[in-house]
Amino acid sequence: MATNENLPPNVIKQLAKELKNLDESPPEGIKVGVNDDDFSTIFADIEGPAGTPYENGVFRMKLLLSHDFPHSPPKGYFLTKIFHPNIATNGEICVNTLKKDWNPSLGLRHVLTVVRCLLIEPFPESALNEQAGKMLLENYEEYARHARLYTGIHAFKPKPKFKSGAISESTTALNVDQSNASLLKIDQKNQLTAAAVPLPSNTAALKGVNGQEHPTSVAPLAETGVSGSAVVSGTATQKKELGSVKVQPDKKKMDARKKSLKRL
Template identity: 85%
Template sequence: MATNENLPPNVIKQLAKELKNLDETPPEGIKVVVNDDDFSTIYADIEGPAGTPYENGIFRMKLLLSHDFPHSPPKGYFMTKIFHPNIATNGEICVNTLKKDWNPSLGLRHVLLVVRCLLIEPFPESALNEQAGKMLLENYEEYARLARLYTGVHALKPKPKSKTGAISESTTALNVDQTKAVPSSKVPLPAASAPLAGSTASKAPGTNSQDQNAVAVLPTEAAVGGRRRRERQRQYRRRQQRWFPPLQKVR
C-alpha cells in the first residue's frame, strides 16, 4: 500500500484535484471521506439506491491505491456488511472495472459510480458470494429478504436525535419546582381591615364572613337630605303650636 511519501508527485497532484472535485460536486448518493495525509486509502459512504434491497442503508467502502497507481487498478472493499453476489464476505468487490476493464484514464468518480451501480444491478454470473448469486438467480424474493435484513442490521441510517427527552426533562424539573412551592392552603392571607370607629355593622342573615370585614357604607346624599327635611318639619310644627295655641272647647 502506498502513502503520500512514495506516490509520484504528479499522481498526488491529480488525486488532490479529483478529491476536491468530488467534495465540491459529489456524485448522487456518494460522499467521499479524505485523509489529506494519506491519499492511498480513499473512503466513501454510499447510499443504498431507492427500489433496491439496500434502500435506506449507508455503506462504507474503501479504495486502496497501490504504489504504481494509476497504472494498476485500486482494490475495493466494503467495510459495512452486505449481502450481495459481487461482494465477498470479507468485503472484497468484484467488478470488471477494477480488474480486466481497468484503464489508467478512469478517475475515482467513475470507479465510485460503478460500485454504486452494482447495488442496482448485480452480476450473479461473476459472484464472489456464491450463496447470494445462486439465490438471486433462483429465488429473488428470498435474496431480497436477506439483503434487506443485512441492510437493516448493519447499514441502517441513524435517526436524527429527538428533543423529546430534553423537553420531558424540562417538564419534570418544572413539576418538581412546583411541588416545592408553598401549598395554597398554607399561604398566609392578609389581615382583615379594622372596622371604622363607631360602626355598628352586624352580620345580616345570609351573609358570609367576607361581608363582616366590609367597610361601613357612608350615608348617601338622599338619606342626609331626608333627615334634614324631617327636622325642619318638626321645627315648623313647634313654632305653630307656640304662635297659634289650640282653641279651647266652648262648654
Template identity: 75%
Template sequence: MATNENLPPNVVKQLVKELKNLDESPPEGIKVVVNEDNFSTIYADIEGPAGTPYENGIFRMKLILSQDFPQSPPKGYFLTKIFHPNIATNGEICVNTLKKDWNPSLGLRHVLLVVRCLLIEPFPESALNEQAGKMLLENYEEYARHARILTGIHALKPKPKIIPTKALTTDQINGGNLSQDQKNLAPMLPLASNVAPATGKAAGGLEPSLPVNQSITEAGVGGSTAAMVNTGQTKESGLAKVQTDKKKIDARKKSLKRL
C-alpha cells in the same frame, strides 16, 4: 502507515484535484471521506439506491491505490457488511472496471459510480458470494429479503431525534434552558402566550404548559372573581374617604361655634 510519499508527486497532484471536485460536486448518493495525509486509501459512504434491497442503508467502502496507480486499478472493499453477489464476505468488490476493463484515464468519480450501480444491477455470473449469486438467479424475493435483513442490521441510517412539540414560553427560549435541537426548532414551535383562554390550547392544537382547568379559572371565572374583588375594594375605599371628610367638617363646625 502509508502516506502520500508512497505515490508519485504528479499522481498526488491529480488526486488532490479529483478529490476537491468530488467534494464540491459529489456524485448522487456518494460522499467521499478524505484523509489529507494519505491519499492512497480513499473512503466513501454510498447510499443504498431506492427500489433496491439496500434502500435506506449507508455503506462505507474504501479504495486502495497501489504505488503505480493509475497504471494499475485500485482495489475496492466494502467495510459495511452487505449481502451481494459481487461482494465477498470479506468485503472485496468484484467488478470489471477494477479488473480487466481498467483504464488509467478513468477517474475516482467513475469508479465510485460503477460501484454504486453494482448495487442496482448485480452480476451473478461473476459472483464472489456464491450463495447470494445462486439465490439471485433462483429466487429473487428470497435474495432481496436476505439483503434487506443485513441492510437493516448493519447499514440502516440513524433515525433523526424527535423533539417534543410542546408549547415553549419566551422565558424558556431566552433563558437558554433548552437543548441545542430545541433552540433550533424554537422559532417553529408555538409560544405558551398564544394559548386560547377558552380552550386551553395553543395554535395548532398543541397543549399549553398550564393545565386547561387552571387556564380557564384564571382567564374565565377567576377573572370575574378578581373583577368583583377589585370593585368591592374600590367601594370600601370610597366610603372610608367620605367618612374622613365628614369628620373634618364636623370638627370645623365645632370650632366655629366656640368662636
C-alpha cells in the same frame, strides 16, 4: 504501509484535486474520507439507495491504489458486511469498471458512482457470492430478505436529513406561538380591568350631592370572573358615597302626624 511517496508526484497532484472536488461536491449518497499522508487508500461511506434491500443503511468501503495507478485499476473492498452477489464474503468488489473495463482516464468519482449503482443493479452472472447470486436469480424475495437482514445488523444508520427551511419554519412557528401567548396575556389583563369596573348599564342610579350617578348594584363574582377584592372595594366606595347623600323628610307628613297626636 503505503504512503504518498509510493505514488508519482503528478498522480498525487491529480488525486489531491479530485479529493478536493469530491469533498466540495460529493456524489449523491457518497461521502469520501482520506488520510492526507496516504492517498493510496481512499475511504467512502455509501448510502443504500432507496427502493433496494440496502435502503436505510450506510456501508463503508475502501479503494486501494497501486504504485502504478492510474495505469492499473484500484482494488475495492467493502468493510461493512453486506449480502450482495458481486461482493465476496471478505468484502472484495467484482465490477467490470475495476477490471477489464478500466481506463486510466476514469476518475475516483466515476469509480465510486459505479460501486453505488452496483447496489441498485447487481450482476449475478459474475457473482463472487454464489449464494446471493443464485438466490437473486431463483427467489428475489428471499434474496431481498437476506440483504435487508444484513443491512439491519451490520450497516450504519444514516444521519437524519432536514428539509430546506425546516429549522427556520420551526423557529417561526415557535415565535408565532409566543406572540399569541403574549397577546393572550394582554387580553386577559384587559378583561380583568374591565371586570373590576363594571359598567352602570341596566342598573338603577341614584344622584348624589355632586349630581353624579352611582350604580346601586354590582355584578356578582360569577359574572365578573375575577377575585372578589375589586368588587368588595367597589361596593365599599359606593356605600361611602351613598352615605354622603342626605334625604330630606316630608314636612307635610310630619305636620299631619303632629295634628293627629294632639287629637289623642
